[in-house]
Amino acid sequence: MRKLKKTFTYIVLSVVSVISVFPLYWMISASTNNSTDILGGKLLPGTNLLINLQKLLEQQDVARAFGNSMCYSLTLSLISLIVCSIAGYGFEIYHDKAKDALMTILLLAMMVPFAATLIPLFKMFTTAKLQNTLLAYMLPTISTPFLIMLFRQSARSFPTEIIEAARIDGVGELRIFATMFVPTMKSTYAAAMTVVFMNAWNSYLWPKVIMMSDDSQTMPMLVANLSVGYSIDYGVLMLGVLICSLPTGILFLILQKSFANGIVGSVKG
Amino acid sequence: MSLLNKKLTVNQKQSLTGWIFLLPASILIFAMNFYPMLQAFILSFKKGIANNLEWGGISNYLRLLEDDVFWTSFWNNIFYLIIQVPIMLILAILLACLLNQKDLKFKALFRTAIFLPCCTALVSYSIIFKTLFSFDGYVNTILLELGLIDARINWLGQTETAKIIIIIALIWRWTGYNMVFFLSGLQNIDESLYEAATIDGAGPVRSFFSITIPLLRPTILLTTIMSINGTLQLFDESVNLTNGGPANSTLTMSHYIYKVSFEYSSQFGYAAALSYVIFIMVAVLSLIQMKVGDKR
Secondary structure, eight states, X not given: OHHHHHHXXXXXXXXXXXXXXXXXXXXXXXXXXXXXXXXXXXXXXXXOHHHHHHHHHHHSOHHHHHHHHHHHHHHHHHHHHHHHHHHHHHHHHTOOHHHHHHHHHHHGGGGOOHHHHHHHHHHHHXXXXXXXXXXXXXXXXXXOHHHHHHHHHHXXXXXXXXXXXXXXXXXXXXXXXXXXXXXXXXXXXXXXXXXXXXXXXXXXXXXXXXOOSGGGOOHHHHHHHHTOSSSOXXXXXXXXXXXXXXXXXXXXXXXXXXXXXXXXXXXXX | OHHHHHHHHHHHHHHHHHHHHHHHHHHHHIIIIIHHHHHHHHHTTEEEETTEEEXXXXXXXXXXXXXXXXXXXXXXXXXXXXXXXHHXXXXXXXXXXXXXXXXXXXXXXXXXXXXXXXXXOHHHHHHHHXXXXXXXXXXXXXXXXXXXXXXXXXXXGSHHHHHHHHHHHHHHHHHHHHHHHHHHHHHTSOHXXXXXXXXXXXXXXXXXXXXXXXXXXXXXXXXXXXXXHHHHTOOHHXXXXXXXXXXTTTOOHHHHHHIIIIISSOOHHHHHHHHHHHHHHHHHHHHHHHHHHXXX
16 A cells, blocks of 8 residues: 555656656757757757757847846846845844834735736836836836745844844944845845746846837847747747746756745745 | 933934835835836826827726727636636645655655746747647647547637647646745644644545645645736736737737737727726735635
């Protein structure tokens, strides 16, 4: 009976794993084949990778889009982590009635769907003539209630004795945050970084609206452009999709341990 | 007296520091969420095209009631919500339970594999699924070879199958993500509870329903709210997988709002009215969830 249960577990997990990985494997293998082989159902990697790459680079300015996406996403993630973590810390460590009330109000922002703020934001940014700028890409999503809450939750587990002791030693408040809180909360920062970077890299609706010039095109937009048209070269398309997925994939594989730990911290509270 | 004064200022100083710390983030949320929300509300009472707007009273809301395309997109969202969210969350809980078994081998490998879909960009996975399920795509090829179908199926060109493909794609992309939340929730459950239950003669099914589910309640609440929120705001999949078609049968509300604002004739006022429907749905469903979830 026990043995049967074990076997069952392994079979289910294996099947689900294969289903999860197959489309990704297919994407990678397709990026090394030509369109005819792909449509013929070829599953094994081929030798067409360099030709696909050459065609992709001829059709689209991949370097520019990749560079843009990288620059926007990294800047957004870093600023977002700093702004939200210091806010979460501020809400918890210096909490009083007024600050708790403000936090409750901020949480309501979680219910605001992006579609509802899309048009006013679009009008705001076009009036300020900020289309196609890094600022327009970032500003709407730098500060999110989710991140503030994540850091507020982790500040709760930060021992107040440390803060008191540092204050007696005459350490400034900002330095306590930067030199004591930040280093101890590495896993929370890693989890937050994973989430924020993925969201920033993947964001599509807002850039589609506000980053209209070719010069500010991002990777998801480039890939979406590749997929429309009458004669799609699937090898080239899948290579584009692969390149677009690499940064988030690599980031996740590096940070996955801390990601899981950071999420544990946030759910526990 | 001067000592008290100084003490007070130290406290005040700390409180002030707190305000300075949390102010940038708070101002941003007010400026980028609440203020536009208010703007959208005002805008929803105006009619006209682009920036030539005039007061229109509730005409946008009346128009919305009779807009067939809007109602199609509305019911599409509801359909995705009712079918996809429960299947995905149940699957995520079951997988988390299987993965949480103590003496399981290759745990990290399975976990990584199941989480991996979440690393793909929304646009990317939409295109992968579009290609896999296209008329001359891999799924048709393999089904033909296996003899399961006689002729190629136009998966994305038929109303019913197109909807199902979107749901399959959503489940594929998001199950692993939710599973991670359940896994961390499970790790907080005390092992001895299960041992006690086993001693009392409770089987695994019984333990699952009377220990696992109740203790996972906060996580279930969190993931349900996130999923409802996400499903009601679906956009990338509708645009890139099916482009809303065939005949608007997979069009989502967000996609329709985008079309009304940026593809048709920039009817911002009407789009704002439409967006308030999503807002009210998200708000009402979240509040119900919180009410239900708070009962212990």
